[in-house]
Amino acid sequence: MRRLLVPLRRPVLLTRRSALLGAAALTASACDSARPRAGFLGTMERVNQRLQEALFDEDQLAPELAPEDATAPGDFPQYFVSESMPLAPGGWALKVGGLVERPSVLSLEDLRRLPRTEYRIRHHCVEGWSAVASWHGVRVSDVARYVGADPKAGYVELRSFDSGYWSSWDRPSAFHAQTILAYGMNGQPLTPAHGAPLRLYSAVKLGYKMVKYLTEVNFLPEPTGGYWEERGYEWYAGM
Amino acid sequence: MFSCRIVRAPESRRPQPWPIRVAHWVNVPLLVIMAGSGLQILAAYPMLGAQGRPYAWYPFQGIPPPAWARLGDWLAGARSWHFAFGGFLALNGFAYLLYLALSGEWRRRLFFPRRDTRNAVSTLAFYLRLRKEPPPQELYNGLQRLAYTGALVLGVLAVLSGLVLYKPVQLGALARLLGGYDTARAIHLLVLAAFVLFTVGHVIMVLLHPRSLGEMVTGGRRPDA
Numbered sequence: 015m016r017r018l019l020v021p022l023r024r025p026v027l028l029t030r031r032s033a034l035l036g037a038a039a040l041t042a043s044a045c046d047s048a049r050p051r052a053g054f055l056g057t058m059e060r061v062n063q064r065l066q067e068a069l070f071d072e073d074q075l076a077p078e079l080a081p082e083d084a085t086a087p088g089d090f091p092q093y094f095v096s097e098s099m100p101l102a103p104g105g106w107a108l109k110v111g112g113l114v115e116r117p118s119v120l121s122l123e124d125l126r127r128l129p130r131t132e133y134r135i136r137h138h139c140v141e142g143w144s145a146v147a148s149w150h151g152v153r154v155s156d157v158a159r160y161v162g163a164d165p166k167a168g169y170v171e172l173r174s175f176d177s178g179y180w181s182s183w184d185r186p187s188a189f190h191a192q193t194i195l196a197y198g199m200n201g202q203p204l205t206p207a208h209g210a211p212l213r214l215y216s217a218v219k220l221g222y223k224m225v226k227y228l229t230e231v232n233f234l235p236e237p238t239g240g241y242w243e244e245r246g247y248e249w250y251a252g253m
Numbered sequence: 254m255f256s257c258r259i260v261r262a263p264e265s266r267r268p269q270p271w272p273i274r275v276a277h278w279v280n281v282p283l284l285v286i287m288a289g290s291g292l293q294i295l296a297a298y299p300m301l302g303a304q305g306r307p308y309a310w311y312p313f314q315g316i317p318p319p320a321w322a323r324l325g326d327w328l329a330g331a332r333s334w335h336f337a338f339g340g341f342l343a344l345n346g347f348a349y350l351l352y353l354a355l356s357g358e359w360r361r362r363l364f365f366p367r368r369d370t371r372n373a374v375s376t377l378a379f380y381l382r383l384r385k386e387p388p389p390q391e392l393y394n395g396l397q398r399l400a401y402t403g404a405l406v407l408g409v410l411a412v413l414s415g416l417v418l419y420k421p422v423q424l425g426a427l428a429r430l431l432g433g434y435d436t437a438r439a440i441h442l443l444v445l446a447a448f449v450l451f452t453v454g455h456v457i458m459v460l461l462h463p464r465s466l467g468e469m470v471t472g473g474r475r476p477d478a
Protein backbone atom coordinates (compact mmCIF):
# COMPACT_ATOMS: atom_id res chain seq x y z
CA MET A 15 0.00 0.00 0.00
CA ARG A 16 2.76 2.34 -0.96
CA ARG A 17 0.22 4.77 -2.20
CA LEU A 18 -0.81 5.63 1.35
CA LEU A 19 2.72 6.60 2.28
CA VAL A 20 2.70 9.48 -0.13
CA PRO A 21 2.22 12.56 2.01
CA LEU A 22 -1.19 14.08 1.54
CA ARG A 23 -0.37 17.37 0.04
CA ARG A 24 -3.12 19.79 -0.74
CA PRO A 25 -3.10 20.34 -4.45
CA VAL A 26 -2.39 23.92 -5.47
CA LEU A 27 -5.75 25.04 -6.73
CA LEU A 28 -6.76 28.26 -8.30
CA THR A 29 -9.46 28.96 -5.75
CA ARG A 30 -12.11 31.52 -6.40
CA ARG A 31 -10.59 33.75 -3.73
CA SER A 32 -7.06 33.63 -5.12
CA ALA A 33 -8.37 34.19 -8.64
CA LEU A 34 -10.27 37.27 -7.49
CA LEU A 35 -7.28 38.61 -5.54
CA GLY A 36 -5.04 37.95 -8.53
CA ALA A 37 -7.41 39.72 -10.88
CA ALA A 38 -7.56 42.70 -8.50
CA ALA A 39 -3.76 42.85 -8.23
CA LEU A 40 -3.41 42.58 -12.00
CA THR A 41 -5.95 45.37 -12.49
CA ALA A 42 -4.15 47.58 -9.97
CA SER A 43 -0.76 47.12 -11.65
CA ALA A 44 -2.04 47.43 -15.22
CA CYS A 45 -4.31 50.39 -14.48
CA ASP A 46 -2.13 53.23 -13.20
CA SER A 47 -4.14 56.44 -13.00
CA ALA A 48 -0.90 58.45 -13.09
CA ARG A 49 0.03 56.85 -16.43
CA PRO A 50 -3.30 56.47 -18.22
CA ARG A 51 -1.74 55.82 -21.62
CA ALA A 52 0.34 52.83 -20.42
CA GLY A 53 -0.56 49.31 -19.30
CA PHE A 54 -4.08 48.00 -19.73
CA LEU A 55 -5.53 51.52 -19.83
CA GLY A 56 -3.18 52.32 -22.73
CA THR A 57 -4.10 49.10 -24.54
CA MET A 58 -7.76 49.98 -24.24
CA GLU A 59 -7.05 53.52 -25.52
CA ARG A 60 -5.64 51.94 -28.68
CA VAL A 61 -8.62 49.56 -28.98
CA ASN A 62 -11.00 52.49 -28.55
CA GLN A 63 -9.05 54.52 -31.12
CA ARG A 64 -9.68 51.76 -33.68
CA LEU A 65 -13.39 51.87 -32.85
CA GLN A 66 -13.47 55.67 -33.11
CA GLU A 67 -11.66 55.59 -36.46
CA ALA A 68 -14.13 52.98 -37.71
CA LEU A 69 -17.05 55.08 -36.53
CA PHE A 70 -15.68 58.30 -38.10
CA ASP A 71 -17.71 59.39 -41.10
CA GLU A 72 -16.32 62.37 -43.01
CA ASP A 73 -19.82 63.27 -44.19
CA GLN A 74 -21.22 63.42 -40.67
CA LEU A 75 -21.51 67.12 -39.82
CA ALA A 76 -22.22 68.73 -36.48
CA PRO A 77 -25.60 70.49 -36.65
CA GLU A 78 -25.40 74.23 -37.32
CA LEU A 79 -27.08 76.10 -34.48
CA ALA A 80 -29.24 79.21 -34.37
CA PRO A 81 -27.91 82.61 -33.19
CA GLU A 82 -30.00 82.35 -30.01
CA ASP A 83 -28.15 79.13 -29.10
CA ALA A 84 -24.86 81.04 -28.87
CA THR A 85 -23.16 81.23 -25.49
CA ALA A 86 -22.94 84.78 -24.12
CA PRO A 87 -19.45 86.00 -25.13
CA GLY A 88 -18.38 86.46 -21.49
CA ASP A 89 -19.43 82.88 -20.67
CA PHE A 90 -17.27 81.20 -23.33
CA PRO A 91 -14.21 79.99 -21.39
CA GLN A 92 -10.77 81.23 -22.38
CA TYR A 93 -7.69 79.17 -21.77
CA PHE A 94 -3.97 79.00 -22.52
CA VAL A 95 -1.05 77.24 -20.83
CA SER A 96 1.32 80.26 -20.60
CA GLU A 97 1.48 82.29 -17.37
CA SER A 98 -0.03 85.30 -19.10
CA MET A 99 -2.08 85.69 -22.26
CA PRO A 100 0.09 84.89 -25.29
CA LEU A 101 0.29 87.80 -27.77
CA ALA A 102 1.24 87.34 -31.41
CA PRO A 103 4.82 88.35 -32.19
CA GLY A 104 5.24 91.24 -34.65
CA GLY A 105 5.22 90.16 -38.29
CA TRP A 106 3.35 86.97 -37.40
CA ALA A 107 2.82 84.51 -40.24
CA LEU A 108 1.88 80.84 -40.46
CA LYS A 109 4.51 78.35 -41.61
CA VAL A 110 3.05 75.44 -43.56
CA GLY A 111 5.44 72.57 -44.21
CA GLY A 112 6.16 68.87 -43.98
CA LEU A 113 5.31 66.60 -46.92
CA VAL A 114 4.05 69.40 -49.18
CA GLU A 115 4.92 70.45 -52.73
CA ARG A 116 5.06 74.16 -51.84
CA PRO A 117 6.22 74.90 -48.28
CA SER A 118 4.67 78.29 -47.52
CA VAL A 119 4.65 81.20 -45.12
CA LEU A 120 1.12 82.60 -45.08
CA SER A 121 0.02 85.93 -43.62
CA LEU A 122 -3.51 86.48 -42.37
CA GLU A 123 -4.19 88.27 -45.66
CA ASP A 124 -3.05 85.21 -47.59
CA LEU A 125 -5.33 82.99 -45.49
CA ARG A 126 -8.29 85.33 -45.96
CA ARG A 127 -7.90 85.05 -49.72
CA LEU A 128 -8.53 81.28 -49.51
CA PRO A 129 -12.16 80.04 -49.45
CA ARG A 130 -13.92 81.14 -46.28
CA THR A 131 -15.91 78.67 -44.15
CA GLU A 132 -18.20 79.74 -41.32
CA TYR A 133 -20.42 77.78 -38.94
CA ARG A 134 -22.02 77.97 -35.50
CA ILE A 135 -21.65 74.67 -33.64
CA ARG A 136 -21.34 73.24 -30.17
CA HIS A 137 -17.92 73.05 -28.52
CA HIS A 138 -17.14 70.01 -26.34
CA CYS A 139 -14.49 70.37 -23.65
CA VAL A 140 -12.74 67.38 -22.07
CA GLU A 141 -13.90 68.74 -18.69
CA GLY A 142 -17.50 68.02 -19.67
CA TRP A 143 -18.89 71.45 -20.52
CA SER A 144 -20.26 72.59 -23.83
CA ALA A 145 -20.57 76.08 -25.31
CA VAL A 146 -21.68 77.55 -28.63
CA ALA A 147 -20.04 80.16 -30.85
CA SER A 148 -19.69 80.81 -34.55
CA TRP A 149 -16.27 80.52 -36.13
CA HIS A 150 -14.90 81.51 -39.51
CA GLY A 151 -11.69 80.72 -41.31
CA VAL A 152 -10.23 78.43 -43.95
CA ARG A 153 -10.58 74.67 -44.04
CA VAL A 154 -7.41 72.71 -43.29
CA SER A 155 -8.25 70.69 -46.42
CA ASP A 156 -8.23 73.92 -48.49
CA VAL A 157 -4.83 74.89 -47.07
CA ALA A 158 -3.60 71.35 -47.80
CA ARG A 159 -4.72 71.70 -51.43
CA TYR A 160 -3.09 75.16 -51.65
CA VAL A 161 0.33 73.87 -50.54
CA GLY A 162 0.00 70.49 -52.27
CA ALA A 163 0.03 68.16 -49.27
CA ASP A 164 1.24 64.64 -50.08
CA PRO A 165 -1.36 61.86 -49.62
CA LYS A 166 1.35 60.00 -47.67
CA ALA A 167 1.03 62.64 -44.96
CA GLY A 168 -1.42 60.76 -42.76
CA TYR A 169 -1.14 63.27 -39.90
CA VAL A 170 -1.24 66.99 -39.34
CA GLU A 171 0.83 68.67 -36.63
CA LEU A 172 -0.12 72.07 -35.20
CA ARG A 173 2.34 74.23 -33.26
CA SER A 174 1.83 77.48 -31.37
CA PHE A 175 3.53 80.36 -29.54
CA ASP A 176 1.63 79.46 -26.33
CA SER A 177 4.68 78.08 -24.46
CA GLY A 178 5.15 75.45 -27.15
CA TYR A 179 1.60 74.02 -26.90
CA TRP A 180 1.02 71.63 -29.77
CA SER A 181 -1.05 68.70 -30.98
CA SER A 182 -1.25 66.30 -33.89
CA TRP A 183 -4.28 64.98 -35.74
CA ASP A 184 -5.20 62.05 -37.94
CA ARG A 185 -5.72 63.16 -41.52
CA PRO A 186 -9.45 62.28 -41.84
CA SER A 187 -10.35 64.45 -38.82
CA ALA A 188 -8.07 67.29 -39.94
CA PHE A 189 -9.59 67.22 -43.45
CA HIS A 190 -13.20 67.14 -42.17
CA ALA A 191 -15.38 69.87 -43.69
CA GLN A 192 -15.82 71.45 -40.25
CA THR A 193 -12.13 71.60 -39.36
CA ILE A 194 -10.77 75.07 -40.04
CA LEU A 195 -7.91 77.42 -39.28
CA ALA A 196 -10.12 80.06 -37.67
CA TYR A 197 -9.23 83.77 -37.80
CA GLY A 198 -12.62 84.93 -36.51
CA MET A 199 -15.23 84.20 -33.84
CA ASN A 200 -18.83 85.41 -33.65
CA GLY A 201 -18.37 87.55 -36.77
CA GLN A 202 -15.37 89.43 -35.32
CA PRO A 203 -11.63 88.96 -35.78
CA LEU A 204 -10.27 86.44 -33.26
CA THR A 205 -9.25 88.00 -29.91
CA PRO A 206 -6.09 87.02 -27.98
CA ALA A 207 -8.28 85.35 -25.34
CA HIS A 208 -9.50 82.84 -27.94
CA GLY A 209 -6.25 82.22 -29.80
CA ALA A 210 -5.52 85.25 -32.04
CA PRO A 211 -4.39 85.61 -34.66
CA LEU A 212 -5.15 82.05 -35.82
CA ARG A 213 -6.37 78.87 -34.15
CA LEU A 214 -7.61 75.46 -35.11
CA TYR A 215 -11.34 74.91 -34.72
CA SER A 216 -13.31 71.72 -35.37
CA ALA A 217 -16.55 69.85 -34.79
CA VAL A 218 -14.91 66.46 -34.56
CA LYS A 219 -12.44 66.70 -31.64
CA LEU A 220 -12.36 67.74 -28.00
CA GLY A 221 -11.24 71.31 -27.24
CA TYR A 222 -7.67 70.49 -26.20
CA LYS A 223 -6.96 69.20 -29.71
CA MET A 224 -7.82 72.63 -31.19
CA VAL A 225 -4.47 74.38 -30.93
CA LYS A 226 -4.68 78.18 -30.50
CA TYR A 227 -2.04 80.87 -31.23
CA LEU A 228 -0.85 78.89 -34.27
CA THR A 229 2.64 79.25 -35.70
CA GLU A 230 3.02 76.10 -37.80
CA VAL A 231 0.98 73.50 -39.63
CA ASN A 232 2.96 70.45 -40.76
CA PHE A 233 1.70 67.57 -42.90
CA LEU A 234 3.58 64.52 -41.60
CA PRO A 235 3.75 60.73 -42.11
CA GLU A 236 3.63 60.04 -38.34
CA PRO A 237 1.68 61.47 -35.40
CA THR A 238 3.76 63.64 -33.07
CA GLY A 239 1.74 63.53 -29.83
CA GLY A 240 0.73 66.77 -28.17
CA TYR A 241 0.94 68.90 -25.04
CA TRP A 242 -1.86 67.22 -23.07
CA GLU A 243 -1.40 63.90 -24.85
CA GLU A 244 2.17 63.69 -23.41
CA ARG A 245 0.69 64.33 -19.97
CA GLY A 246 -1.74 61.42 -20.19
CA TYR A 247 -4.76 62.62 -22.15
CA GLU A 248 -6.16 60.57 -25.01
CA TRP A 249 -4.56 61.26 -28.40
CA TYR A 250 -7.52 60.64 -30.73
CA ALA A 251 -10.23 62.40 -28.67
CA GLY A 252 -12.85 62.27 -31.46
CA MET A 253 -16.35 63.61 -31.10
CA MET B 254 -47.42 17.42 -33.17
CA PHE B 255 -43.79 18.10 -33.91
CA SER B 256 -41.96 20.43 -31.59
CA CYS B 257 -38.33 21.13 -31.03
CA ARG B 258 -36.99 22.60 -27.79
CA ILE B 259 -33.43 23.79 -27.87
CA VAL B 260 -33.48 25.04 -24.35
CA ARG B 261 -34.97 23.84 -21.10
CA ALA B 262 -38.11 25.64 -19.97
CA PRO B 263 -37.27 28.27 -17.34
CA GLU B 264 -39.55 26.58 -14.81
CA SER B 265 -37.40 23.44 -14.78
CA ARG B 266 -34.12 25.35 -14.55
CA ARG B 267 -32.19 26.32 -11.42
CA PRO B 268 -33.35 29.64 -9.93
CA GLN B 269 -30.15 31.32 -11.12
CA PRO B 270 -28.61 29.67 -14.23
CA TRP B 271 -24.87 30.23 -14.64
CA PRO B 272 -25.03 32.87 -17.39
CA ILE B 273 -27.13 35.03 -15.08
CA ARG B 274 -24.78 34.51 -12.14
CA VAL B 275 -21.70 35.35 -14.23
CA ALA B 276 -23.32 38.50 -15.63
CA HIS B 277 -24.46 39.53 -12.17
CA TRP B 278 -21.06 39.23 -10.48
CA VAL B 279 -19.14 40.71 -13.42
CA ASN B 280 -21.39 43.74 -13.04
CA VAL B 281 -20.25 44.41 -9.48
CA PRO B 282 -16.63 45.52 -10.08
CA LEU B 283 -17.55 47.11 -13.42
CA LEU B 284 -20.31 49.25 -11.90
CA VAL B 285 -17.99 50.34 -9.08
CA ILE B 286 -15.30 51.34 -11.60
CA MET B 287 -17.78 53.18 -13.84
CA ALA B 288 -19.40 55.04 -10.94
CA GLY B 289 -16.11 56.05 -9.32
CA SER B 290 -14.40 57.17 -12.53
CA GLY B 291 -17.59 58.90 -13.67
CA LEU B 292 -17.70 60.95 -10.48
CA GLN B 293 -14.02 61.88 -10.91
CA ILE B 294 -14.85 63.08 -14.44
CA LEU B 295 -17.79 65.07 -13.05
CA ALA B 296 -15.41 66.74 -10.56
CA ALA B 297 -13.65 68.46 -13.49
CA TYR B 298 -16.83 70.44 -14.17
CA PRO B 299 -19.37 69.78 -11.39
CA MET B 300 -22.16 71.65 -13.17
CA LEU B 301 -25.07 70.50 -15.33
CA GLY B 302 -26.16 72.55 -18.33
CA ALA B 303 -24.13 74.34 -21.01
CA GLN B 304 -21.71 77.17 -20.16
CA GLY B 305 -23.69 80.16 -18.95
CA ARG B 306 -26.92 78.10 -18.87
CA PRO B 307 -26.84 75.96 -15.72
CA TYR B 308 -29.93 73.83 -15.12
CA ALA B 309 -32.06 75.43 -12.39
CA TRP B 310 -33.37 72.08 -11.11
CA TYR B 311 -29.95 70.61 -10.29
CA PRO B 312 -29.27 71.17 -6.56
CA PHE B 313 -25.52 70.47 -6.57
CA GLN B 314 -24.27 73.08 -9.10
CA GLY B 315 -20.58 73.72 -8.47
CA ILE B 316 -20.30 71.07 -5.74
CA PRO B 317 -17.84 68.30 -6.66
CA PRO B 318 -18.69 64.73 -5.61
CA PRO B 319 -16.94 63.51 -2.42
CA ALA B 320 -13.34 62.33 -2.85
CA TRP B 321 -14.00 58.90 -1.30
CA ALA B 322 -16.45 58.07 -4.08
CA ARG B 323 -14.03 58.89 -6.90
CA LEU B 324 -11.65 56.71 -8.88
CA GLY B 325 -8.80 57.69 -11.21
CA ASP B 326 -7.13 60.55 -9.29
CA TRP B 327 -7.46 63.15 -12.06
CA LEU B 328 -9.43 63.83 -15.23
CA ALA B 329 -7.19 61.96 -17.69
CA GLY B 330 -6.85 59.00 -15.32
CA ALA B 331 -10.58 58.79 -14.69
CA ARG B 332 -11.42 59.09 -18.40
CA SER B 333 -9.03 56.24 -19.18
CA TRP B 334 -10.65 54.00 -16.55
CA HIS B 335 -14.12 54.97 -17.77
CA PHE B 336 -13.44 54.25 -21.44
CA ALA B 337 -11.31 51.15 -20.74
CA PHE B 338 -14.10 49.41 -18.81
CA GLY B 339 -17.30 50.97 -20.18
CA GLY B 340 -17.29 48.72 -23.20
CA PHE B 341 -17.10 45.61 -21.02
CA LEU B 342 -20.11 46.74 -18.99
CA ALA B 343 -22.08 47.31 -22.19
CA LEU B 344 -20.99 43.91 -23.59
CA ASN B 345 -21.96 42.20 -20.33
CA GLY B 346 -25.37 43.83 -20.46
CA PHE B 347 -25.79 42.85 -24.10
CA ALA B 348 -24.84 39.23 -23.38
CA TYR B 349 -27.33 39.19 -20.49
CA LEU B 350 -30.15 40.54 -22.65
CA LEU B 351 -29.30 38.04 -25.37
CA TYR B 352 -29.43 35.18 -22.83
CA LEU B 353 -32.77 36.42 -21.43
CA ALA B 354 -34.24 36.49 -24.91
CA LEU B 355 -32.92 33.12 -26.15
CA SER B 356 -33.44 31.10 -22.96
CA GLY B 357 -36.95 32.28 -22.26
CA GLU B 358 -35.81 33.54 -18.86
CA TRP B 359 -37.40 36.89 -19.72
CA ARG B 360 -40.78 35.34 -18.95
CA ARG B 361 -40.10 34.83 -15.25
CA ARG B 362 -37.88 37.90 -14.76
CA LEU B 363 -39.26 40.87 -16.68
CA PHE B 364 -42.10 43.03 -15.41
CA PHE B 365 -45.29 42.93 -17.46
CA PRO B 366 -47.82 45.47 -16.12
CA ARG B 367 -50.91 43.33 -16.80
CA ARG B 368 -49.45 40.25 -15.16
CA ASP B 369 -47.38 41.78 -12.38
CA THR B 370 -48.89 45.07 -11.18
CA ARG B 371 -51.37 43.51 -8.75
CA ASN B 372 -48.67 41.28 -7.26
CA ALA B 373 -46.24 44.19 -7.00
CA VAL B 374 -48.77 46.29 -5.11
CA SER B 375 -49.62 43.41 -2.75
CA THR B 376 -45.92 42.75 -2.09
CA LEU B 377 -45.34 46.43 -1.36
CA ALA B 378 -48.34 46.37 1.02
CA PHE B 379 -46.80 43.36 2.77
CA TYR B 380 -43.43 45.14 3.21
CA LEU B 381 -45.25 48.22 4.53
CA ARG B 382 -47.07 45.97 7.01
CA LEU B 383 -50.43 46.80 5.49
CA ARG B 384 -50.91 43.11 4.74
CA LYS B 385 -50.14 40.08 6.88
CA GLU B 386 -49.18 37.49 4.26
CA PRO B 387 -46.96 38.00 1.18
CA PRO B 388 -48.80 37.27 -2.08
CA PRO B 389 -47.96 33.94 -3.76
CA GLN B 390 -44.92 34.14 -6.02
CA GLU B 391 -42.91 32.00 -8.41
CA LEU B 392 -39.20 32.81 -8.82
CA TYR B 393 -39.82 36.52 -8.31
CA ASN B 394 -42.69 38.59 -7.01
CA GLY B 395 -44.07 41.53 -8.97
CA LEU B 396 -42.02 44.07 -7.04
CA GLN B 397 -38.80 42.22 -7.79
CA ARG B 398 -39.71 41.99 -11.45
CA LEU B 399 -40.36 45.74 -11.46
CA ALA B 400 -37.04 46.51 -9.75
CA TYR B 401 -34.90 44.24 -11.94
CA THR B 402 -36.60 45.36 -15.13
CA GLY B 403 -36.07 48.96 -13.99
CA ALA B 404 -32.36 48.25 -13.49
CA LEU B 405 -32.19 46.88 -17.04
CA VAL B 406 -33.81 50.04 -18.40
CA LEU B 407 -31.29 52.09 -16.40
CA GLY B 408 -28.46 50.09 -17.94
CA VAL B 409 -29.74 50.73 -21.45
CA LEU B 410 -30.12 54.46 -20.67
CA ALA B 411 -26.61 54.59 -19.17
CA VAL B 412 -25.10 53.10 -22.32
CA LEU B 413 -27.10 55.28 -24.73
CA SER B 414 -26.47 58.55 -22.88
CA GLY B 415 -22.81 57.58 -22.44
CA LEU B 416 -22.48 57.02 -26.20
CA VAL B 417 -23.90 60.52 -26.80
CA LEU B 418 -21.30 62.04 -24.46
CA TYR B 419 -18.54 60.01 -26.11
CA LYS B 420 -19.50 60.80 -29.73
CA PRO B 421 -22.04 63.65 -29.87
CA VAL B 422 -21.23 64.44 -33.52
CA GLN B 423 -20.76 61.01 -35.10
CA LEU B 424 -23.82 59.71 -33.20
CA GLY B 425 -25.77 62.89 -33.94
CA ALA B 426 -29.11 61.08 -34.42
CA LEU B 427 -28.83 59.46 -31.00
CA ALA B 428 -27.81 62.82 -29.49
CA ARG B 429 -30.94 64.45 -30.92
CA LEU B 430 -33.08 61.57 -29.63
CA LEU B 431 -31.82 62.17 -26.08
CA GLY B 432 -32.24 65.95 -26.30
CA GLY B 433 -28.63 66.91 -27.07
CA TYR B 434 -25.26 66.74 -25.33
CA ASP B 435 -26.05 68.53 -22.07
CA THR B 436 -29.36 66.70 -21.59
CA ALA B 437 -27.54 63.41 -22.16
CA ARG B 438 -24.99 64.44 -19.52
CA ALA B 439 -27.80 65.06 -17.02
CA ILE B 440 -29.43 61.72 -17.92
CA HIS B 441 -26.07 59.97 -17.46
CA LEU B 442 -25.74 61.37 -13.92
CA LEU B 443 -29.40 60.76 -12.98
CA VAL B 444 -29.01 57.14 -14.10
CA LEU B 445 -26.08 56.83 -11.69
CA ALA B 446 -28.18 58.26 -8.86
CA ALA B 447 -30.96 55.79 -9.67
CA PHE B 448 -28.44 52.91 -9.78
CA VAL B 449 -27.19 53.89 -6.33
CA LEU B 450 -30.77 53.88 -4.96
CA PHE B 451 -31.43 50.52 -6.61
CA THR B 452 -28.24 49.05 -5.14
CA VAL B 453 -29.06 50.27 -1.62
CA GLY B 454 -32.53 48.71 -1.83
CA HIS B 455 -31.12 45.57 -3.43
CA VAL B 456 -28.54 45.02 -0.67
CA ILE B 457 -31.12 45.64 2.07
CA MET B 458 -33.48 43.08 0.53
CA VAL B 459 -30.64 40.54 0.18
CA LEU B 460 -29.79 41.02 3.88
CA LEU B 461 -33.44 40.35 4.71
CA HIS B 462 -33.50 37.28 2.44
CA PRO B 463 -29.98 35.77 2.66
CA ARG B 464 -31.00 32.64 0.76
CA SER B 465 -31.15 34.69 -2.43
CA LEU B 466 -27.45 35.51 -2.03
CA GLY B 467 -26.62 31.80 -1.86
CA GLU B 468 -28.66 31.17 -4.99
CA MET B 469 -26.81 33.89 -6.87
CA VAL B 470 -23.55 32.13 -5.93
CA THR B 471 -24.42 28.43 -6.36
CA GLY B 472 -27.36 28.70 -8.70
CA GLY B 473 -29.75 27.12 -6.20
CA ARG B 474 -31.56 23.82 -6.39
CA ARG B 475 -33.17 22.49 -9.52
CA PRO B 476 -36.95 22.28 -9.07
CA ASP B 477 -37.01 18.54 -9.85
CA ALA B 478 -33.90 17.65 -7.84
